Amino acid sequence: MLILTKRQLKFATVLLVLALLVSPAIAQDPVTVTIFVGLGTGTSPEQFEPQMALQERFNADHDDIQIEFMIVPHDTSEDQLTTMIAGGNPPDLVGPNGISTIALFLDNWADITPFIEADQFDTSDFYPTSLGLNAYPHVNTGLPLGLFPSFIFYNVDLFDAEGVEYPPADFMDASWTYDVVRERAMLLTLDADGNNAASADFDADNIVQWGYDDSWTSAREKIAPWGSPRVGSPTNEDYTVAIANNEHWVQGLQWYSDGIHVDRFIPGIDGVAAYEAAGIGTPLDGGLIAMFHSHTWYLTELGFDGIDFDVEIAPVPFNPAGTRVATMHADNFTIPDSSANKEAAWEVMKWLTSPEQIIDVCLIYGCIPSRISVADDFRAELEARFPDINYDVIFESINYLDDPNHESWTPQWGRMEDAMALAESKVITGENTDAQAVLDEANATIQALLDEYWASQ
Amino acid sequence: MIGRLLGISGWSLQKRESAAAYMYISPWIIGFFLFTLIPMAGSLYFSFTDYNIIDTPVWVGLKNYGDLIHDPSFWQSLKVTLTFAVLSLPATLVFGLFLAILLNQDIPFVKLWRTLYFLPSVLTGVAVVLLWVVIFNPQIGVINNALKLVGIKGPGWLHDPDWALVSLVIMSLWGVGQSMIIYLAGLQGVPTELYDAAKVDGANRPRRFFNITLPMMSPVIFYNLIIGLIATFQYFTQAYIASSSVGDEVGGPVRSTLFYNIYLYQSGFKFFEMGYASALAWVLFVIILVLTILVFKSSPMWVHYEGELRGRS
Structure with a gap:
């Protein structure tokens, strides 16, 4: 029988205690972070495989955390996420989310400020303007992942055919204003006999080509560039006073209304139906629109291979206040506040937005990486995919983004958006072409929503 | 065992x-x-709460029901639904009966015609709505192109707030085969002796229709009316798909197709006001219940059952 000395017994006891302490840590399973994809981009079949590759890469590099993409159909994603959160079974990371999606679920996201502070995480590599897009006074919803700046796409052939000067690519050219857009757009708007909208012989009932269109933007996006001090927000800074009928927004919406119903260079309901019928799904494809305001994601929407005309891009114009605002869409990942794995989710968020991964992630989701340090590398990738595009316009536009953004949160966000959409619909259909009147009405609705919200707090 | x-x-x-x-x-x-x-029972409870699906419901008593009165979208959705019911329900009932009478005649290939007219009601859902969206397209749609041939400029249909609801009423006739087949069964159950006796008495065709066919068909019309009434107040998919296909505004343009159920859906799943949406659902339930009771109460005045003895207990 083995007899231990007192010293050996003590040593064995210490070893045993240490083993007991360490063994649970060694035996612990890695944390699985579920990434919910579906609220924004990421659900197209061609995006599945790259996301799986991303998952494999992360999992191969990490022992303590494993990720699992949960890709759900976009149409039902809001309902599914809501059900998961309500059922106490939330995902750990959600994204990529647009600003509007984040606003819709704002109360449900965790604030990442404590994580940034605890890690002393360096955010200086992100575009400074992008950091504020999803940060509110009470919550910072996530690190910026990707940006989708906006600009004017234009059909070079239509400009050439009418001998109209191209929009300038130079951001310093202050002559490029909404008045000039109107003038050139009218010259590019033609009836069936080839008369342009500036001509006395122009037949407004028989238009076959339009000069300008931004039908793929929301109500707030159409008027956010017009110089309001609160840019894309319909409320004051503390969300207590509605300002949707501010002079800048009224001016912008009236320009839009006149463009459809008076100057005729913007397609109305008949026009949209016409170019939808002529095209293969997007406004420029049909060759009936000379200038189209949209975002970088439209590069992948536009069927470059199927069109027989040249497309170029130009900055958005200066507004009457003398400023330029290029509306921005942006994506990030967010952590549900009820997630049980917030720390692990933060680690995954950092990894996805790290300089080493962000190009690949943005190539999957079609965004411009929000890190300045990878801009050149990403630009090279883009140039290989879409040659003959002026990429200076894309990257320079980031410096003119709208903040507060046109999709930013307000109290009762859904109903506020509904009120703005109604105002826009009235103008587009011609139900009421007076911008002041429709925005006064929208403003009264939004003010009532704000009052109700603050009374309930 | x-x-x-x-x-x-x-x-x-x-x-x-x-x-x-x-x-x-x-x-x-x-x-x-x-x-x-x-x-x-759950939705009845939620209708008395402030509930955003995710957080715990908070009891607010009758507040949701009180808010309905001041909500313009509630009244607009009610107006749209009632207008649609007034236009669509009689159209469907009359057109269904008309088709059934036609297909009850002794004509060649009658079984083929019955199949052809019934077929559209079998084909329903999103695909059919999208087909109608193309048919109603102001530029390439078959309706406006047909009108163009006779020199008429067609309206904007689903794109136009004044015509969008009318478009949906026309679209609703697509499913008339369902009621037609029930009418047809009813017509074939009308005893031929009644017509023979009426002919002997010198009753002409319209008189036979109004004095025999219609009274004998009234139980079937009553059944189709009740079913149609309930279905009309629950109208959703067609308006949802059609309005979102021609623009970003569900229930548009300018809320001209904001049906009650679309607003209910928006309140629950877009505005996250599930308590309010539950209140809307219960108001809808009461509306349908009251209208159904009214129709039932009126039925002794116009529904005739074979062998029924009126005024005797």
């Missing part, structure tokens, strides 16, 4: 048959409790 195992071997035949009957209908009863009655 099984009876002994279940301990019912001593039961009377009647008792065992009752037990068997309950056992056979138990899947439906259980389903009804789980998926209808309990959710209904």
Whole structure:
């Protein structure tokens, strides 16, 4: 029988205690972070495989955390996420989310400020303007992942055919204003006999080509560039006073209304139906629109291979206040506040937005990486995919983004958006072409929503 | 053996048959409790709360019902739904009966015609709505192109707030085959002796229709009216798909197709006001219940059952 000395017994006891302490840590399973994809981009079949590759890469590099993409159909994603959160079974990371999606679920996201502070995480590599897009006074919803700046796409052939000067690519050219857009757009708007909208012989009932269109933007996006001090927000800074009928927004919406119903260079309901019928799904494809305001994601929407005309891009114009605002869409990942794995989710968020991964992630989701340090590398990738595009316009536009953004949160966000959409619909259909009147009405609705919200707090 | 195992071997035949009957209908009863009655009770409770789906419901009493009165979208959705009901329901009833009478005639290939007219009601859903969206397209749609041939500039249909609801009424006739087939069955049950007797008495064709066909068909019309009324107030998919296909505004343009159920859906799943949406659902339930009761109450005045003796107990 083995007899231990007192010293050996003590040593064995210490070893045993240490083993007991360490063994649970060694035996612990890695944390699985579920990434919910579906609220924004990421659900197209061609995006599945790259996301799986991303998952494999992360999992191969990490022992303590494993990720699992949960890709759900976009149409039902809001309902599914809501059900998961309500059922106490939330995902750990959600994204990529647009600003509007984040606003819709704002109360449900965790604030990442404590994580940034605890890690002393360096955010200086992100575009400074992008950091504020999803940060509110009470919550910072996530690190910026990707940006989708906006600009004017234009059909070079239509400009050439009418001998109209191209929009300038130079951001310093202050002559490029909404008045000039109107003038050139009218010259590019033609009836069936080839008369342009500036001509006395122009037949407004028989238009076959339009000069300008931004039908793929929301109500707030159409008027956010017009110089309001609160840019894309319909409320004051503390969300207590509605300002949707501010002079800048009224001016912008009236320009839009006149463009459809008076100057005729913007397609109305008949026009949209016409170019939808002529095209293969997007406004420029049909060759009936000379200038189209949209975002970088439209590069992948536009069927470059199927069109027989040249497309170029130009900055958005200066507004009457003398400023330029290029509306921005942006994506990030967010952590549900009820997630049980917030720390692990933060680690995954950092990894996805790290300089080493962000190009690949943005190539999957079609965004411009929000890190300045990878801009050149990403630009090279883009140039290989879409040659003959002026990429200076894309990257320079980031410096003119709208903040507060046109999709930013307000109290009762859904109903506020509904009120703005109604105002826009009235103008587009011609139900009421007076911008002041429709925005006064929208403003009264939004003010009532704000009052109700603050009374309930 | 099984009876002994279940301990019912001593039961009377009647008792065992009752037990068997309950056992056979138990899947439906259980389903009804789980998926209808309990959710209904839940929604009644939620209608008295402020509930955003994610957080715990907060009791607010009758506030949601009070808010409805001041909500312009509620009144607009009610107006749209009622207008649609007034236009669509009679159109469907009359057109269905008209088709059934036509297809009840002794004409060549009658079975083929019946199949052809019934076929559209079998084809329903999103695909059919999208087909109608193309048919109504102001530029390439077949309707406006046909109108163009006779020199008429067609309206904007689904794109135009003044015509969008009318478009949906026209679209609703697509499913008329369902009521047509029920009318047809009813028509074939009308005793031919009645027509023979009327002819002998010198009744002409319109008189035979109004004095024999219509009264004899009134129970079928009554049935189709009740079913149509309920379906009209629950109208959703077609308006949702059609309005979102021609623009970003669901229920548009300018809320011209904001049906009650679309607004209910928006309130619950777009604005995350599930308590308010539940209140809307219960108001809808009461509206349908009241209208159905009214139709039932009016039925003795215009519904005639064969062999019925009026005024005698």
